[in-house]
Amino acid sequence: MSDYEFENFSEGDWDDRSDLAWSEFDWERYLCDQEELFHRYLSLYGKFRDRSDRLDRVAAGMGWDSGEWACAQPPDEYDDDPDDDFLVAGEALPEDEEGEDPLDPYTLYRHPIFIAAKSLYISLNEAWERLVAHPSSNVSASLALAYQKSLHRGETHAVFAIHALDMGDYALCVAQLKRALSDLNHTMRLLEEVSHSKTEAASQYQSEALAKIFDLREICLRVIHYCRDEANRRFSDED
DSSP states (O other): OOHHHHHHHTHHHHHTTTTOOOOHHHHHHHHHHHHHHHHHHHHHHHHTTTSTTHHHHHHHHTTOTTSOOOOSSOGGGGTTOGGGOOOSSOOOOOHHHHOOOTTSOOOGGGOHHHHHHHHHHHHHHHHHHHHHHSTTOOOOHHHHHHHHHHHHHHHHHHHHHHHHHHHTOHHHHHHHHHHHHHHHHHHHHHHHHHGGGOOHHHHHHHHHHHHHHHHHHHHHHHHHHHHHHHHHHHHHHHO
16 A cells, blocks of 8 residues: 555545534534444454454455455455455545545544454453353453453554554554554463353353454454555665
8 A cells, every 4th residue: 555545544634624623512423423333343243254254354344345455465365356455554434335424534433443453342342241240151250350451451552553553653553563462362361261161151252252352363463564564665765
């Protein structure tokens, strides 16, 4: 993805809206609308959860098929299928699918990587809350707290990384994503302890959570690959 495309997605989206003045009510409405994107993402994720290429399929369903997915695999492994594209620093969702006013400002809430990561973390947290509240879950309070804290740390680092990506600071993005990956690995280790409860609910959560954690790791690794390529390209251009 070129510098022009990246800048057009972030800073460029503000250029024509410098005179926009929203009230608190306007922002509340906007944030409520953006919350619907998470529900939409998770609905599509559930539809494609049994597919190995679910991240790309969900991205296409979200209307992100005009951008570029930063992937470690060679492009021909996707069989030149345009539905496999996924935005990294690319473009906002198409207005006809997103249902947004063209004058709505750009915020991080519209960044595809933010939507994908945030949606998966929301799903992990909500399912965990249901599990520990179940009378027969047999999950200790210490494990429940440790697991929740691990998810929170990973999500926080991911959000900071996406903000750095949005600002074009690729090195900072990579540094934050490495921390997010470390937290995801810690979360997986804690997830192994969940299986010790030997309940059906815990077993189901472990299975579904593991898939989502691996997808979060995949997103992190793809974005790291993209950032390092962009950083190397910029370094080469300077020479």
